[in-house]
Structures are given as structure tokens and as C-alpha cells.
Amino acid sequence: MFILKPHSGVPIYRQLSEQIRRMAASGQLQPGTELPSIRDLAIQHAINPMTVSKVYSLLEAEGVLERNRGKPMTIAKLARAQSPVAKRMQQLEPHLEQLVLAARQLELGEADVAKALRNTWEKTDERSVRRRTPAR
């Protein structure tokens, strides 16, 4: 279900939480989908159970996951709606900084970069629309 690389340098809790967040946001994990138990996920990937429980609690607090008494955790029904724009923008911030840095080093102006961003945005939007169509 998840791809975890314990030796990648990125803490495992962050790899796991980002994957669940992304998969819930993109709809790959539909609301109501059951997640493996802490023990099962820990043993399957040979990782610390506390790491898994930390991720589940964190995502529950964010509203991505729902805890169900005596039953597996599930993807929350309102996973997408509950993450406010400001919070998602915050996740984008480091990428923006990198982009601006690179643009400055290339001595490109704000207007040109903004235009390029808009173009790329539209191009990838078309592509994702096209990719989605045959599946329907």
C-alpha cells in the first residue's frame, strides 16, 4: 500500500504521513478506506510501531483520518475540505522559494516567471484532464 524507505534520510513518519495525505487528497484512497492496524503496518515494513501510531494520530488531528472504536482507522469523509487553503499553501512554500532562487540566479524577472508559471499550469491542467477522461 505504501512505499517506505527507512534508509532514505527522510524520517519514516514524514514519508508515511505525506503519502497518506497525498493519496487521500488525490482520491487514490477513497473516504472510508480502511488502513492497516499499527501492528500490521509496522511488521509489514519492519518499522517502529510508535512511528505508525504517531502518523495516525497526527493525521487524525488534521482531519485526514478517522478513528473508529474497535475498528481500523479510515480515510475521513471530509479529508479534502478540512485542509484549509492556507495550510496547503504552506506546504508549497519551500518549492516556491526554490523556484524564486533559481529564477534570480538566472536573472529572470518576476513577470516572466509568473507568465511561465501560468503557462505550465495550463499545460499540465490539460494533460491531467486528458488522462482522467478515458478512465470514466
Next chain:
Amino acid sequence: MSVPYVAAHRLGKAFYGKTVLEDVSFSVEPGDIVGVLGKNGAGKTTLLELVLGFSPPTAGRVEVFGHPSFRLPGAAKARLGFVPQQDELVNSLTAADQIGVIASFYPRWDDELINGLSRAWEVDPSERIKGMSVGQRQKLSILLALGHRPDLLILDEPVASLDPVARRQFLEQIIDVAADGRRAVVFSSHIVSDVERLANKIWIVKDHRLYWQGDFDSLKDSIVRLHIRAARALPDALAVPNALSVQRNGSTATVVVRDWSDALRGDVAERLGAEVEVEPLTLEDIFLELHR
């Protein structure tokens, strides 16, 4: 907050006036899996043996289940499990007899668990210990420490001689012990990749002190490698805070820092007029960097 299983305060040990461990404080909570790292002779075994109460500390104190470890009552001792670096098996016995001897000390020995694990780990009960390989002996030692389902399991280099399959089986067993959050594991190992998978807390023993200890996740966030690229030559003094090592080449530099936080990136970048890329490090890299 529950009572910690282990609490050490300014612990020290000297043998014949020679310091082996100095000013070490730590705690182990239920559910913890602690990975102890250090070069040979750094003091790892001494640290574990002080927790086990094999000898009294020469400074400070260490309590296990709320009792001084050197004077641990029998009931508390029964909650401890230990796998020593050098096994203490009796050569003339078979595996089954050796298990029987240890099991007789514990009223609540879990036969079902040990029989199941013996099969899974391919430990033949009828085999005489004298004829066993080092790996088989190690597996048997681990079984002996698991059978009474200890609340605190301490292992000193438990997997050095195990093949990758046996090592993975061992890791799964450790996860199983810690999974319900009521038991704890402390293990020292040179197999950094195992520690990286399992540990939520890391203790790095260096020069007879606990050089670094804390949450594994914060260790990974705090020790990173910076790749600095400037448009022009970098100044002689980079003045990057808490640098462990610096390699430079004209307008670029690679710096390993400790106590890093992402908030510092903007400062460094602005001051040097450079692009700063943060590379996370593996535990092995971190260990090597701390021993430069």
C-alpha cells in the same frame, strides 16, 4: 505521564580508576525501542550492564521499574530480559534442555510462543549446543530472553551473526514486543540499518558519554548536509552555525550541521548570497559525521 521503566541520572562508571562512562542521563518509557550506537569500546556494554544491575555505578544512579538497578527485587528482575553479547549457553545441553532450565525460573513462561518461534527460526530442540553455529546460538539466546515476556528487553549486539532472513525475523519479533505500547526494548547494534528501521529513540555513545540522545525523527531533522551554491566566491568564514564539517570549492560548499532547523535556511542563504539545498542524511551518514 507514566513512570519510566528506566531512569538514569548523571550515571558514571570507572574500573580501577579508569573512566568507562561519565555523566550519562536517560530514560526509557513503555513502548520505546531504543537503539544504542557507538564505536567499539565507547561504553555501550557498560551502559547496558549498569541498567541490568550487574555492578553498582561509581557515580550517579539508575533506577529500573522504580528501584535502584543494583538492588532490584526479584519481582522486578523477572520483568527483565537480556541477551548478552557473549552467550551464556551450556555446551553440554540440548536446546530444549537449555530452554527448560531457564523456563524453570519463571512461573509464567510462554511455551507456545517459544515453540512457535523455535520452529519459525529453525532452532532444533534436540540439537546439542556444542554443535551449533554462532548464528544458531544467537537465536537460542534471544529465545531464552523472550520466553517470560519481559516488560523490558535489553539486547547487546544481538544480531551480529544472523543472516538477513533471521535478522528480519528477529526485527519482527522486536516490533511485536513493542507494538502494544506496554513493553520496551533497548538494543545496541553495529547494524545501523536495523536501528534505522526500528528505533524511535537513539543513544549515541562517544568518548564515554552520551554524545547525542533523543527522538530518532528529530535526530534526522537536526543533522543535515547543506549544499551551498553562490553566484560568486564564498567568503573565507562561512559562519554557518553548529557546523560539524565543511568542504569548500570556490563558490560552492558542502557543510554538515547539527541543531539545524529549516528556519535557518533563509538566514544562511541571504547572508552568503547563495542557494542553499538541505540534504537529509541516513543514520549511517550521521553516525560517521559525528565521528569525524
